[in-house]
Amino acid sequence: MRVFELARELNMPGKDLIVRIKAIGIKVDGNFNVLDEKQIKEIRAKVSAAA
Known part of the structure; x- marks a missing residue:
């Protein structure tokens, strides 16, 4: 999985x-x-723990 795909899945900007x-x-x-x-x-x- 690429970073941008995971970012999309986590509903956050790729840069973040x-x-x-x-x-x-x-x-x-x-x-x-x-x-x-x-x-x-x-x-x-x-990321889940930080949310």
Whole structure:
């Protein structure tokens, strides 16, 4: 899954999600970076906890 697809799923702008992903410690350069399942689960958990 790409960053922009996850951002759409989480109903947030891609730029905001990139900031949060970088804060978690995952290296991304932009909306088209591909995330693996482990990263996606971690991002969903952190974003859900922050909401």
